[in-house]
Amino acid sequence: MVLSFFLRIIPYFLLILFIFFEFAPGYFSDKEIIKPYFTFMFLYALINNDSERFRPLWILLVGLFYDFLDGEVIGITSLFFLITLHFLKRKHRTIVSIDFKIIWTNFILILLAYISVNKFIQFVFFDNYFEFKRIVLSFFLSIILFPLFNSIVKKFNNRLGYINE
Amino acid sequence: MGYKSSFSRGINSGPLNRYILELLICITLSLLFVLMSLSKSKTVNNMKYLIVSASKPGLVFANMPFQLVSDLIQYFEKIGNYKTLNKSLENENKFLKKEFNKVNLLEVENFRLKNLLKLQEVNYVEKLSARIIIDGYRNDDNSIYIDIGKKEGLKTNDLVFNENGLLGRVSQVGTYSSKVLTIYSSDSVLPGISVNTKHSVFARGDGDRLVLKHLENKFKLEHNELVISTDAAGFFKEGIIIGKIVKTLNDVYIQPTAKKSDSIFVNVLIFDFKKINLD
Structure with missing residues (x-):
């Protein structure tokens, strides 16, 4: 019972930790390090592997928290993930197993759309310019690391299901 | 499927x-x-x-591994060339001892002159220390967040700097935290003066360097000369190092001396304009 409870709250705990990791200043010696979109990767992997567990309210709270630390446009992350959650839920209701290549492609497209919309709004409404190099590096790093994140979350979910049974 | x-x-x-x-x-x-x-x-x-x-404890906790690795790298870098470092520190120590004696003499002289002119001490500037809690790494305006705000007396445009020089200015103030626009941002324009050639310049952020604005012949400036802040427009405190002039074959720009990666801690200068007006 206690173990099951702890296993259940671990994803939420990790999610908050990843948000902090993404925004905490991180420098190695005097060089800035490239950080991928940790939160986006982890949340997408969680929703993708167990869309039934994540209630929209949690997505709203996590997304708002992320945006409050991130910058100017508050609510954009939760909006993106709520729509993604709905589409993934619909997909999982009709399709039992999805090829990983499709999951990966969807992740790339959604991340690209998220970055584009977010930056476009910031450019139009807040006159912010693009840190193009950093964004591109973070984007590619996220694409490379996503399979690893997804497989860890998948294994964790399987273990959790096994313990619950 | x-x-x-x-x-x-x-x-x-x-x-x-x-x-x-x-x-x-x-x-x-x-x-x-x-x-x-x-x-x-x-x-x-x-x-x-x-x-x-409210997120400060979590952000400080998340910063710990980065800090640990960074300290380790710096430690091994220093261990690698400790002999050279020791020699340069000994030289610096000798130089600073001489300078310190000079400063003592100047302070006495300054005190006497102030007494002659009947000048009174005014402390309209206060220096506060703060910690960087958020580095908007991918933020387009190159901003950082620090853990002091209105509660400590911070206002918009107060200057933020570290041991190496000017880092930016406060752009938004919250009750307990504030946003700092770094000098690297394209929205940041600083008034300055070159130390050797005495040319007034305006420096605008441009990625990892500062470009010179409103200066007809940039090539009049000397390579490697220091540029310090001036109090033009009344917003800035004069005398803070901005950076060094870099001259290439076809361009002249300022390489800032302070980076946000220098230290997790920064200083903020708070001005009390009421006191300035009174005096």
């Missing part, structure tokens, strides 16, 4: 089931927040700074 039977799809198909209702409410709330932040609502802004301040 395998497809489920249509039977399970029909169970929760009501348009107002619990999930759909929750989803719609959450989407509406998200949209509301988006609209409020686009209209630069004060409520959202206050909420933002409260959340940033």
Whole structure:
């Protein structure tokens, strides 16, 4: 019972930790390090592997928290993930197993759309310019690391299901 | 791909089931927040700074591994060339001892002159220390967040610097935290003066360097000469190092001496304009 409870709250705990990791200043010696979109990767992997567990309210709270630390446009992350959650839920209701290549492609497209919309709004409404190099590096790093994140979350979910049974 | 039977799809198909209702409410709330932040609502802004301040323990905790690795790298770098470092520190020590004696003499002289002119000490500038809690790594305006705000007396345009020089100025103030626009941002323009050639310059942020504005012949400046801040426009404190002039074959720019990666701690100069006016 206690173990099951702890296993259940671990994803939420990790999610908050990843948000902090993404925004905490991180420098190695005097060089800035490239950080991928940790939160986006982890949340997408969680929703993708167990869309039934994540209630929209949690997505709203996590997304708002992320945006409050991130910058100017508050609510954009939760909006993106709520729509993604709905589409993934619909997909999982009709399709039992999805090829990983499709999951990966969807992740790339959604991340690209998220970055584009977010930056476009910031450019139009807040006159912010693009840190193009950093964004591109973070984007590619996220694409490379996503399979690893997804497989860890998948294994964790399987273990959790096994313990619950 | 395998497809489920249509039977399970029909169970929760009501348009107002619990999930759909929750989803719609959450989407509406998200949209509301988006609209409020686009209209630069004060409520959202206050909420933002409260959340940033409340997140400080988590952000400090998340910073620990980075700090640990960074300290380790620096330690091994220093261990590698400790002999050279020791020699240069000994030389620096000798130089500073001489300078210190000079400063003592100048202070006495300054005190006597002040007494002659009947000048009174005014402390309209206060220096505070702060910690960087958020580095908007991918933020387009090159901003950072520090853990002091209105409560400590911070105001917009107060200067932020570290041991190496000027880092930026406060652009938004919350109760317990503030946003700092770094000098690297294209929105940042600084008034300065070159130390050797005495040319007034305006330096605008441009990625990892500062470009010179409103200066007819940039090539009059000397390579490697220091540029320090001036109090032009009344916003800035004079005498803080901005950077060094770099001259290439076809361009002249300023390489800032301070980087946000120098230290997690920064200093903020707080001006009390009322005191300035009184005196």
